Amino acid sequence: MRRTVLSAMTLACTAVLASTAPAFADEASPVPSAPAAEATPAPRAEPTRGSARAVPVPREEPAQKRDRGQVAVVPEGAPDTGVTATSAGSGSGSEGALIGGGAAAVLAAGGAAVLVVRRRATGA
């Protein structure tokens, strides 16, 4: 009997662990996107090259380096225009993980209950 209960618990734990790990991985979607529109028109001061005091100015320079071109302010680096985190393409990544995990947990719990009941019924 005890063995049955233990095996049932093991079963449940296995299912829960297996389902939660990927779900956590999915949720971590640190979105690099700034909330869009009307951002600061770069209040970034000049590169402080003249000032004697070396006050650590947040790096500034590259964004301003090509002033007065057709693109007035050239951004730094490459744009981050893609957030993967979950399933790109299907549109239901985290939902899928949750559903899968939930179904697994339910299945495990049901299986464990059946085992326990049967064991009790047979007196094993």
Added chain:
Amino acid sequence: MTPFSRRAFTAAAAASLLAGCGGHPAGRTTAAPSTGGRPPSSPSPAKAARPLGRSVPVRLLIPAIGVDTPVIRLGLAPDGRVQVPPVTAHDRAGWYRHSPTPGQVGPAVILGHVTVGSFGDGVFRHLTGLRRGDRVVARLENGTAAEFAVTAVRTVAKADFPADDVYGDVDRPELRLITCGGPRSGDGYLDNVIVFAALTSAGP
């Protein structure tokens, strides 16, 4: 192994399998096969068109890949990078407001996501599917529309982002559409996909 144990193992295996199927959709989708290296920019001149006056873009249409999206305005993020549209279910494109408006002489820059995390495809999901000559229409705030033809599609490593090709001065009205692509890395992508287009016509 008793029949009960066997049953328990079978159930455990089934449960794990189920959980695994549900939890790994991220790994399933490999990034779009990044358009084979299109020839680098130097967009061959499409039919020249008269430049337009300044008017902010409000909508973008790319019939070849089924894009019809509102266009928001983007500026600079605090780290000096260009802002990108917010990650939402209804993904939109964004025009970089320090660039010319579409139809003005110079490179008008419009950005969009390739994917938006759990929301799925971004508005520029199929940008790599564009081919030379495909039509891109920017509808402007003043009611006119600037029509462009694709001249090149490039997939470049983010580490080697060609800022000069994208933001550098040009002698005619051009358009840059930018999204991400290539292999995934963490929660992002390693490459950028850049579409170069030149103005072909303008009108209401």
